Amino acid sequence: MSLPKIAIVGAGSLSGRQIYPRIARAGAKLVAVCDLEKEKAEERADQYGGKVYTDLDQMLATEELDGVIICVGPSFHPIGAAKVMQAGLPVYTEKPAAETIDDLKTLIKVQEETKQIYMCAFKKRYAECYRRAKEFIDSEAFGQASSMSIFRSFGPYLNNSPRRDFLLDYGIHSIDLAVYLFGPAAKVYAMSPEPNTYTINLEFKNGAVGSFCFCGHRRGLMEEDIQITGEDSWMTINDSVSWRIYEHDKIVEFKQGNFSTAGGDGGAATGHQNEINCFIQAIQGNAEPVSTGHDCLESMQLYDAIRTSVDEQRLVEIP
Template identity: 35%
Template sequence: MSVPRVCVIGAGALSTRRIYPNLGAAGLRLVGVCDLDQDKAERNATLFGGTPYADVEKLLDEQRPDGVVVCVGPAGHAALAVQVLRAGFPVYTEKPPAPTVDAAVEVARVARETGLLCMTAFKKRYSVAFEHARQWLDQFPVDDRLSISHDYCSAAYGVGDAGRSPFLFDFAIHHLDLTHYLMGDVAETFAYSVGANTFAVSLRFASGAVGTMHLSDGRSFAVPTEEVGLTVRGGNFLTVSNSSRWREVREGEPSGWREPSTFTSGGDSGRDTGHLAELEAFAAHLREGTPVRSPIEESVKSLVLHDAILDSVRSGQPVAVRYPRF
């Protein structure tokens, strides 16, 4: 196929700002828009194209798209992904991939059973800076990769039901996923918290490397404060700031840097933030079967680490991180 036909389920604020405007640039043709609120579906169909629907089954039956994008509340991602996969279509869902580990594992099981892709929109894996960081790490033996540090914060998130942290589940989940992408599986974690939404997390990786995470909702959305540091034996280190700038050192000497002219985490560039790049990856898969960086089997790991961090906070003890087998 030359231009894959896609439908989008969800016409809320996030999808209208980050997904619909990027579909054409990513090489996708929008043919259907679905939302429980018919007015929202009609609005987005008017703005971006496609036929509006209020019923998912009718959308899929009538349009028979090449792929489906799901961007609704986190509680709906897994159930809709299963519905779309069983109907015979590859699916891209927003993060987090499911409300629970068990629900995400079920999505992965259905994806394998149907032989279709379920991709999670973990944008950090697709950003220019973190793809550079991954390629930089790949130059070195695994045993020489010593540590990673994360500083990732936002403005106030509030507290969810039963004291749950929507900040950790909805915002910081990006860096829980990113730590796997860059450093591999986590073997053990030990975490402290102040209230529901500020965490100090220690990590021990299966490779033997270590890591730290500072995650808090006590800062700002308008002024990004994201920073990731990677250290490799022999005076090699790389720092990524704001998902866009980096500074790298090889054997103790400066060897490369990037300094964009604007803040990009606010959404100035779909490739620096990853919003456009992840849709391009989905389009490439639909056209050519190209693998993506965030299949559901990888995305499950973010939820496993999320739960392990909360278990450690509650128990005051280190917690082993155990991933499901597929």
């Protein structure tokens, strides 16, 4: 069978590190590269192959493609994704899918009309540790979910545009992860004395409670600590690479990241390779993305409620 033919829109920083090098590995072929800045597209095409474009419409009108990956930024993701789906092709965008709920709803409407695959690159949904967490949460051993806490840190953001916004660009990963693991949130109370610091309390529709602490004041030291508790069992996950599962105070599963062999750093721990694999397999009819437009809508609703709670200093209920 011939390899699925993929085009990538955006030849910037993240795609250069995490998307272009992973296409061949996912079993697909890069045939076109599009960026408004021609030199950037040429550089990627030199490295990984493909014809160079500076205009998405022209690329869609010219190339015979099986799918398109867009890694540009949230203002363009819904616009580009709609064009690709209207051209009759599956599309994958980087996160966030959009800047606003309205833009996301427009994207979802186009997806429903065209019946094309839309997948957002919420990498944590595809990372090994969180897939395991989801399986554990859904198991009998976990029982009724009771609580979740997520601490996540990074260096300071400029917070001068949506693309440079700490909550929308960085916090969104944890917001989406919480919704992936426990389902939609019902109530939220958030405090943010300045835009690189958030503490957020949540109640989920499944009856559990949760808290986020997002810290944008740890330059050069990104850390993530997650605690998930059921009835008489729990899981701790550190930095996406190590976890422990406890049942009745006994550790029943222990996993530590191991990068001593070639298999260790394969993009399964971060989810970057797994999500591209999923898109390519979905194009071939062999996988179902777990980060559709509707999945993103639940995360965006929580994101929006956090913003409202901070702005209006009140508890916000999510309908």
